[in-house]
Each structure stands twice: as C-alpha cells, then as structure tokens.
Amino acid sequence: MNLEKLMRIDRRLIFLxxxxxxxxxxxxxxxxxxxxxxxxxxxxxxxxxxPPDGPPLMLSxxxxxxxxxxxxxxxxxxxxxxxxxxxxxxxxxxxxxxxxIGEMATTRIAKEYGKKEGEDYVYLxxxxxxxxxxxxxxxxxxxxxxxxxxxxxxxxxxxMREIHNYDxxxxxxxxxxxxxxxxxxxxxxxxxHQTIAAGVTAxxxxxxxxxLQTDQLVGLxxxxxxxxxxxxxxxxxxxxxxxxxKRKESLSKEEYEKLQVSHSKASAGMDxxxxxxxxxxxxxxxxxxxxxxxxxRKR
Amino acid sequence: xxxxxxxxVWLAALLTLCIYSFLYKDNPFYKAAEHLFVGLSAGYFLxxxxxxxxxxxMVVPLFKQGKLLCIIPGLLGLFFFFRFIPKVGWVxxxxxxxxxxxxxxxxxxxxxxxxxxxQMKGTMQPFFSLETWHVFVENPSLASFGALIGIPLMxxxxxxxxxxxxxxxxxxxxxxxxxxxxxIFLMIxxxxxxxxxxxxxxxxxxxxxxxxxxxxxxxxx
Amino acid sequence: MGQEWFSxxxxxxLIGVVVYTALLLYFIYQAKKGKELFVRKIAGLEAVDEAIGxxxxxxxxxxxxxxxxTISDVATLASLNILSKVAKKAAQYETRLIVPCTDPIxxxxxxxVVKAACLDGGRPDVYREEDIYYITYSQxxxxxAVDGIMVREKPAxxxxxxxxxxxxxxxxxxxxxxxxxxxxxxxxISQLPFFITACDYxxxxxxxxxxxxxxxxxxxxxxxLKGQDWTKLIIGGLVLTGVILSTFGLRFFANYFTxx
Numbered sequence: 078m079n080l081e082k083l084m085r086i087d088r089r090l091i092f093l094x095x096x097x098x099x100x101x102x103x104x105x106x107x108x109x110x111x112x113x114x115x116x117x118x119x120x121x122x123x124x125x126x127x128p129p130d131g132p133p134l135m136l137s138x139x140x141x142x143x144x145x146x147x148x149x150x151x152x153x154x155x156x157x158x159x160x161x162x163x164x165x166x167x168x169x170x171x172x173x174x175x176x177x178i179g180e181m182a183t184t185r186i187a188k189e190y191g192k193k194e195g196e197d198y199v200y201l202x203x204x205x206x207x208x209x210x211x212x213x214x215x216x217x218x219x220x221x222x223x224x225x226x227x228x229x230x231x232x233x234x235x236x237m238r239e240i241h242n243y244d245x246x247x248x249x250x251x252x253x254x255x256x257x258x259x260x261x262x263x264x265x266x267x268x269x270h271q272t273i274a275a276g277v278t279a280x281x282x283x284x285x286x287x288x289l290q291t292d293q294l295v296g297l298x299x300x301x302x303x304x305x306x307x308x309x310x311x312x313x314x315x316x317x318x319x320x321x322x323k324r325k326e327s328l329s330k331e332e333y334e335k336l337q338v339s340h341s342k343a344s345a346g347m348d349x350x351x352x353x354x355x356x357x358x359x360x361x362x363x364x365x366x367x368x369x370x371x372x373x374r375k376r
Numbered sequence: 377x378x379x380x381x382x383x384x385v386w387l388a389a390l391l392t393l394c395i396y397s398f399l400y401k402d403n404p405f406y407k408a409a410e411h412l413f414v415g416l417s418a419g420y421f422l423x424x425x426x427x428x429x430x431x432x433x434m435v436v437p438l439f440k441q442g443k444l445l446c447i448i449p450g451l452l453g454l455f456f457f458f459r460f461i462p463k464v465g466w467v468x469x470x471x472x473x474x475x476x477x478x479x480x481x482x483x484x485x486x487x488x489x490x491x492x493x494x495q496m497k498g499t500m501q502p503f504f505s506l507e508t509w510h511v512f513v514e515n516p517s518l519a520s521f522g523a524l525i526g527i528p529l530m531x532x533x534x535x536x537x538x539x540x541x542x543x544x545x546x547x548x549x550x551x552x553x554x555x556x557x558x559x560i561f562l563m564i565x566x567x568x569x570x571x572x573x574x575x576x577x578x579x580x581x582x583x584x585x586x587x588x589x590x591x592x593x594x595x596x597x
Numbered sequence: 598m599g600q601e602w603f604s605x606x607x608x609x610x611l612i613g614v615v616v617y618t619a620l621l622l623y624f625i626y627q628a629k630k631g632k633e634l635f636v637r638k639i640a641g642l643e644a645v646d647e648a649i650g651x652x653x654x655x656x657x658x659x660x661x662x663x664x665x666x667t668i669s670d671v672a673t674l675a676s677l678n679i680l681s682k683v684a685k686k687a688a689q690y691e692t693r694l695i696v697p698c699t700d701p702i703x704x705x706x707x708x709x710v711v712k713a714a715c716l717d718g719g720r721p722d723v724y725r726e727e728d729i730y731y732i733t734y735s736q737x738x739x740x741x742a743v744d745g746i747m748v749r750e751k752p753a754x755x756x757x758x759x760x761x762x763x764x765x766x767x768x769x770x771x772x773x774x775x776x777x778x779x780x781x782x783x784x785x786i787s788q789l790p791f792f793i794t795a796c797d798y799x800x801x802x803x804x805x806x807x808x809x810x811x812x813x814x815x816x817x818x819x820x821x822l823k824g825q826d827w828t829k830l831i832i833g834g835l836v837l838t839g840v841i842l843s844t845f846g847l848r849f850f851a852n853y854f855t856x857x
Contacts (some may be wrong), residue, residue: 092399099578099585103596137627143737143763146583147576173424174417203428208482223432238526255762258594263486267494267856280763283569284787291498293490300572301579338597346582383618402748410741417735459705472668472702479669488613489856496832497854499838503845507642531840541803543636544826562801566790573766573791 083367102348117306118276120296128284135249141174144254150304158191169201176203177259180218202226211264243269252276264358304343378594533561533583641798651754658693660752669697676759678809684714696729699739700739740764757781769795
C-alpha cells in the first residue's frame with residue numbers, strides 16, 4: 078500500500094467512517110456489557126445512604142446544553158435514584174446556561190415519580206458568582222437565594238424551613254463540564270467539610286482522580302460511560318424496590334416501553350461509543366505505522 | 377420512520393446539520409448558524425443575568441427595600457461602563473482592581489488548602505508496604521501488582537514531574553535525568569487525558585445522532 | 598455571635614500562605630535590587646519571534662487568544678504579559694494583531710495591554726482598538742466565531758495562551774487546518790494533549806508563567822518565578838520526608854497537613 082497516500086487521507090473519509098460507526102450500532106444494537114467502576118459505585122452508595130424524607134441531596138446543575146449528551150443522562154439517573162428512594166432534592170445552578178436544563182430534568186422526573194415541588198424537591202434556579210455563592214450557602218442558603226426559580230420567597234417553601242446551610246445537606250453532587258467541582262471542593266469541601274461528589278464530562282474526568290484518592294471527592298461519574306453505569310445501578314435498584322413492577326402495571330405497554338428506552342439513553346449510546354473507539358484506535362495504529370515507515374524511508 | 381411534527385425539533389435538527397456542514401468546508405449555512413448562535417447566546421445571557429442577579433440582588437433591595445449598601449456594588453458595576461468615555465475610562469480600573477482583589481483573597485487560602493496541603497498529604501504514603509507485598513505474593517494478579525507498584529509509581533511521578541517544572545537550574549545531571557522521567561509521566565498523563573477526550577467527543581456526536589434519529593426522524597426509539 | 602476570629606485548625610494553611618508570600622516578596626525584592634536571576638530556556642518561546650516574523654513576511658494577521666477564563670485567573674494574567682510582548686513586536690513590524698475575547702473584563706484589559714505595548718514599541722499609530730473585541734460569553738459560541746475568523750482571515754500565526762477548556766482541540770485543529778504556525782500554552786492539564794498534538798510549540802502548565810517572566814524580565818515576574826521554584830523545592834522536601842516517615846509507619850508528619 079502507498080504509505081504517502083495513507084498519510085494524506087482525506088479527513089472527510091475519517092468523519093464519514095466515525096459517523097457510520099456511531100449510526101449503525103444505534104440502528105442495530107449489539108448490547109456490549111457495561112462494567113461498573115468504583116468511583117461510580119461510590120457515588121451511588123453516597124446517595125443511597127441519605128435517609129428517605131430526611132435532609133436533601135444538593136444537586137448543582139453546572140453545565141450548558143453542549144455537555145448535555147454526557148451530563149443530562151447522569152442528571153436524570155441521579156434524580157430517579159433519589160425519587161425512587163424518597164430522598165429529597167435541592168436543585169440549583171451556578172452556570173448561566175444551566176437553569177433551563179435543571180428545570181427540564183427536575184420537573185420531568187418529579188412528574189414521573191409523582192413528587193411535589195416544595196415538599197419533595199426545591200428548584201432554586203441560577204445565581205451568578207460561583208465561589209461567592211458556594212461560600213454564602215455555607216453561612217445561609219436563604220441569604221444566597223432569596224427566592225426559588227419560580228420567584229417564591231425561600232422562607233415560604235415547606236422543605237426549606239429545615240434547611241439553612243451545609244450542616245443540613247448530607248451530600249452535594251456537582252454536574253459540570255468545567256472546573257466548578259473544584260470550586261465546590263475549595264469552598265464547600267475545605268471550608269465547611271461538605272461531602273462532595275462530581276459528575277463530569279469525560280474530557281475533565283482525568284483531572285479529578287487525584288481528589289478521589291484524598292477523599293476530597295467521595296465519588297465521580299465520568300462521561301457517558303459513567304452515566305450508563307449509574308443508569309444501570311438505578312435500573313437494578315428500581316427492580317429491587319419494585320418501582321419498575323408498579324410502573325409496568327400502571328402504564329400501557331407502549332408507554333412503559335417508551336419510558337424504559339428513556340431510562341437507558343446513556344447505555345444505548347455505549348455500543349456506538351465502543352465501535353467508534355475501535356475505529357479511532359485503528360486509525361491511530363495505521364497513522365503511526367505510516368508515519369514511522371515514511372520516516373525510515375526518508376532516512 | 378416517524379417524523380417529528382414539532383417545528384422546534386425541525387429547527388434544532390436543521391441547525392445541527394448547518395453546523396456539521398463545516399466538516400465538509402466553510403459555507404453560508406454554517407456561517408448563518410454560527411452568527412445565530414453567537415447572537416442568541418449573548419441575548420440569552422443578558423436576560424439570565426438581569427433576572428437572576430441585577431434585578432433580585434440590586435434593583436429590588438435598592439429601590440424596593442431601600443437597602444442603601446447596594447449602592448456600592450452597583451456603582452462598582454457601573455464603573456465598567458466608563459470605558460465608553462475615554463476621558464474617565466480609568467475609573468473602570470477601580471472595579472477591575474476590586475474584582476481581582478476579592479477573587480485572589482477568596483481563592484489563595486482555599487487553593488493552598490485544597491490543591492496543595494491535601495494533595496501533599498495524599499502523596500505522603502508508605503513507599504513500600506509489607507501488606508500489599510504479602511497480598512501480591514499470596515495472590516499474584518494484575519490488580520495486586522497494580523496495588524503494589526501504584527504508590528511508588530505515584531511518588532516517583534510527583535517528584536520527577538515537579539523537577540521538570542523547576543526553572544532556576546539548567547536541566548543537566550540528576551535534575552536533567554529526573555525531569556526527563558518527569559516528561560514521560562506527563563506524556564502518559566496526557567495520553568490518558570486524550571483518550572478520555574476522544575470518548576467525550578464521540579459522546580457528543582452520539583447525543584446529536586440520537587437526537588436526529590430519534591426526536592427528528594423517528595427511526596430509533 | 599461567638600465565632601472564632603482565629604482558627605487553629607487552619608494554622609497550616611496560614612503558615613503555607615505566609616511562607617509562600619515571604620519567598621515571593623524576598624525574590625521580588627532581590628530582582629528589583631538588580632540581582633541577576635537565572636531562568637532556563639523555554640523551547641516554545643524561541644519560536645515567538647519567528648512566528649511574528651512569518652506573519653509579517655506573509656502580510657497576514659496574528660491571532661491571539663488569551664484563554665477563556667476571567668481576569669482573576671493566573672493563566673490569563675500570564676497570557677496578558679506575553680500578549681504585551683507579542684503586541685510590541687507586532688507593532689514594530691506593523692503586523693495586524695487580532696484579539697477576540699470571551700470575557701467582558703478581559704477585553705478592556707487586553708485593549709490596555711496592546712495599546713501600552715504599541716506605545717512602548719514606538720508605534721502608537723498602529724494600535725487598532727477594533728481588532729480587540731468581545732464576542733460572547735458562551736463557550737462554544739465563542740469557538741464557532743473564532744473558527745470562523747481563522748478560516749476567513751487565515752492568520753499566519755495563532756497564539757492560544759491562557760486557560761482553556763473543551764474548546765482547545767477545536768481551536769487548535771481548525772488553526773492547524775488553515776496552515777498557521779501555532780504556539781499554545783495553558784495550565785489546564787486536560788487540554789494540554791490537544792495543544793501538544795495540534796500545535797507547533799506548547800508551553801506545558803507552569804511554563805506559561807515562566808514564559809511570561811522569561812520574556813518580560815520584569816522583577817515582579819522573575820521574583821515570583823524564583824519564589825515558586827523555592828516553594829516547589831520545599832514541597833518536594835516535605836513530601837519526601839512524609840514518604841520516608843510513612844514508610845516506617847509514622848503518620849504524625851503527614852497528619853500535620855490535614856486541614857480543619
């Protein structure tokens with residue numbers, strides 16, 4: 078084979094092959110297995126240890142629509158985990174593009190599980206200032222957020238009467254495509270000893286491993302792979318708790334199947350992920366062989 | 377095939393295709409989508425900041441509740457606009473100075489705590505542990521071997537990488553050797569990071585393809 | 598209130614900040630007194646002059662991206678120092694410099710820096726404020742716009758210096774496809790692989806700060822760099838001590854680093 082030609086391969090051909098590697102497994106699923114990783118299991122366990130109807134999990138939706146393919150399935154899975162175990166949730170956003178996503182996810186899952194706004198969950202909305210907001214909440218959440226997302230004064234919300242600062246929050250999960258989990262560790266973790274877990278895009282996952290080793294993070298969900306693992310854990314939990322059985326009985330077959338698909342959105346993408354990775358590995362190998370062969374010939 | 381009847385889904389799908397058309401080459405469809413995105417995001421953020429910060433945290437407390445202290449941050453914010461008047465543009469530096477000062481004051485002790493002291497403590501592990509050695513001898517596997525060499529590898533990696541970022545001496549002799557090992561550790565780290573990013577980029581593509589094939593075209597569930 | 602004014606639990610943080618600050622101040626003082634402080638050569642920097650010269654020869658602009666972070670980010674500050682040097686050289690060569698910004702506070706600072714650099718270079722007339730502009734706060738909106746600039750204006754040289762996130766590969770890849778010579782530098786560890794693969798020269802992590810000191814030779818930057826080097830030495834020494842003691846089962850030393 079002409080190696081010169083191989084080195085000058087039209088990049089559009091690579092794009093096409095990657096597109097095909099993604100599309101085909103979505104059309105014809107293979108069902109490759111998902112292995113559970115410890116950081117995801119630890120996150121799941123941390124959420125699971127929160128007592129039902131007790132102090133809430135704080136879920137910070139700190140990402141924009143560009144990160145939705147990876148982080149939105151995580152958001153849905155965590156909310157499903159909480160609501161299926163009757164764990165209350167306090168949702169907020171420190172990212173300016175996050176409030177719409179947070180509301181969409183929270184209202185959708187709350188409706189699915191019949192949860193009441195203000196009692197089972199509260200949506201605080203967005204507040205700019207990152208570190209300043211995190212620090213302020215350590216003193217008084219009511220001072221950081223005067224109203225919730227729907228402009229209701231915080232003091233009038235039943236669930237918020239017992240929640241004042243991080244002493245009343247057993248766990249914070251920050252879902253972010255940027256460095257916002259670091260701010261949570263810096264200000265809420267170091268200053269107020271708040272327990273923190275993070276859900277991040279795969280790009281930044283490697284950055285956060287050192288914080289797992291030092292227990293500054295109790296758990297980490299990384300990228301679509303992490304989301305699919307969490308999804309799997311929640312689906313198994315719902316089966317154990319009988320939530321799935323109840324849902325099957327109360328919904329029509331079509332509705333139930335549709336819901337099942339939406340509950341496995343991240344897992345459905347994992348076949349495409351694996352095949353696309355194989356294609357990329359093949360290109361890396363071919364590219365390197367061609368490069369070194371060319372270099373040797375030049376010598 | 378079950379095409380979506382929702383015009384917003386159609387709009388989103390067409391804009392997705394416009395942006396992806398850049399993969400072929402720059403074209404008017406990409407440009408139109410790009411300009412729309414830039415304009416839309418600027419407008420969106422203006423509204424978001426007004427309704428979530430300026431109005432509830434400045435306008436309401438100052439004008440409706442008479443909290444006069446809000447004048448100070450309000451003025452500091454307004455000073456930024458002085459840049460439009462060249463003669464008094466220097467006033468905006470006060471706001472910048474305040475912003476930098478507060479930011480540094482907040483983050484320096486927190487960074488020292490989170491990034492340096494805690495991480496130093498995390499690195500101060502026994503270089504050699506009899507316990508992990510026993511586990512490896514009794515049950516030689518990849519996992520037990522990993523546990524055995526993991527900590528020494530981390531310690532060597534930290535020390536050598538630190539030496540690469542030492543700028544006060546030429547990298548010769550012992551320092552040169554250590555920094556060369558350090559760069560190997562850095563490159564392995566970058567490789568892991570690169571792999572993760574490939575995964576992330578594919579995930580983004582999967583998300584868009586799922587949207588196009590499911591929400592728009594209805595060819596998959 | 599009953600709140601403590603002094604938290605003994607965080608004494609180690611105080612000691613760390615005081616020692617670090619003292620070292621910085623000491624070396625800045627030494628540098629200001631005129632003491633020669635050695636900084637090793639940084640590979641990527643040698644290419645800066647060559648990159649500016651190339652743009653001049655080709656009659657094409659230089660694109661400078663100061664990162665996507667805020668003004669309080671150290672990487673942004675280091676980038677602004679380098680921008681000053683690049684702008685001065687570009688002004689002397691009468692080469693157009695485009696600086697699109699994503700942060701509304703960084704933009705006026707960039708304008709100030711470039712204006713001062715042009716003045717310093719003896720060419721205040723070549724300063725073009727309209728080439729240093731704000732695009733959008735949206736990460737990918739900004740990337741889309743900068744990609745557009747690269748494809749349309751075809752700058753001969755691209756500088757990506759500062760803090761970057763997921764956009765790094767998109768920027769560097771588009772720049773590489775236009776044939777521009779690219780110099781990048783960031784302290785964002787996860788973004789470095791993309792710059793290393795797609796750019797001609799990359800300043801790795803702290804090299805970005807060192808580069809700003811190396812180029813400017815300002816006592817403040819040089820002194821800071823020296824102070825950081827000494828801090829690294831102390832950290833290395835402490836870690837080594839902690840490792841040796843921990844190996845013999847003595848954890849008391851490591852526990853001093855626990856923060857309250």
